[in-house]
Amino acid sequence: MTAPTLSDVETAAELIRPHVRRTPLLRATVDGRPLVLKLEHLQRTGSFKLRGALNALLSGDAPERVVTASGGNHGLGVATAAAILGLPATVYVPTSAPAGKVRRIEATGAEVIRHGAGYAEAAAAALAAARQPGTRHLHAYDDPAVIAGQGTMTVEILSDAPDTDAVVLAVGGGGLAAGAAAALGGRVPVVAVEPEGCPTLHTALAAGEPVDVAVDSGSAAASALGASRVGDLPFALLSSTPTRSVLVSDTELLAARDRLWEEFRLAVEPAAATPFAAWLAGRVDAETPCVVLCGANTDWAPAGN
Incomplete structure (x- = not known):
């Protein structure tokens, strides 16, 4: 298998355009810091998939x-x-x-x-x-055509927010992050965020190759980010382009999910809140990052309700 290129992503964007939503961006200031939220949880089916x-x-x-x-x-x-x-x-x-x-x-x-x-x-x-x-x-994330399709979301980000200096997103098997890396072509870093209980990419980057990890099935985001191994194609793309790996705790990601609801009335699944959790914790080194909210397929109520 060959990793997709920017050309593949641009071709995919034209091909799928009639069937998908161009999801909106929301510019905001939180805790005195600016960020851009990509509302991909508003996509048809409730996620980028x-x-x-x-x-x-x-x-x-x-x-x-x-x-x-x-x-x-x-x-x-x-x-x-x-x-x-x-x-x-x-x-x-x-x-x-x-x-x-x-x-x-x-x-x-x-x-x-x-x-x-x-x-x-x-x-x-x-x-x-x-x-x-x-x-x-x-395959959910180790297929070049699937990765190219996921990269179309980042094409929209670059078009609508050309000033963004980091794309911050959740990682399970790595398909979304790999698509972002293909679309960005090294111009802007990918900040790949994972729960501490599901660190597939983080472990692979440290090891220099994809390896199996013991996934905490009880993690709040395990149903969406619970792959036990990052894909070979995603690893190849992410390890050869500017990628920063960040981990967040379940406590942090659930608090981030609740804050998205309380502050913006944005209802996302726990996995989708992991990038926002990393940004809230000060682990994203960027002036105007685009934080991707990637999914909303869950039945939930904010903590305390």
Whole structure:
């Protein structure tokens, strides 16, 4: 597999444009500091995942069916993309997948198969099922077409906020961050934020290669950022471009999620609040960062309610 380039991302942006929302930016000042919020949680399906799924299904030979594995958001993106294109879809999810995310996947008409306690087991089952002829297997983050599609979000950021000097986003398997790196081409750093209980990229950067990590399944963001290993393609992109790795605690990311609601009335899932948590904690070295709020697929109430 070859890592996508800026040209691939720009081609993806044109290809998926009729089917996705150009999500808005919100400029704000918090604690006396300016930032830009990319409201990608307002995307169709409630997360950026639709972008990559659509690009992958539109940019190659048309398959007869699509199979994937997901903790929730990628599965919903793939299922929705398949529905848009009139394709049957099967989504393997771990038994720990949140009920709200599973419900939304099933509502698209896709078949949902619960398999294994974690993402790795579900992914193995999906890969085995994808051996059927005519099937397109869509990896959640280690597929060049998926990564290029995710990078279209950053193209919008650069167009709408050319003064941004860092793109701050959450990392699970690394697809969104890799897409950002491809779109940025080294011009602006990526600040990759992970929960302390799911440090796949942080561990890989320290080791010099992707390695398996022990994921804390009890982490507040594990359902979305609970990959046990960063993807090979994402690692190749992120380790060769300006990337800063930051960790946040569950306490910090939940407080950030609640503050987004209290201050802006923005309702996001815990994983989506990790970049804002890093910025609030002073771990983002930038004058005008763009903090990405990447998803809102959860059933929640702010702490104290």
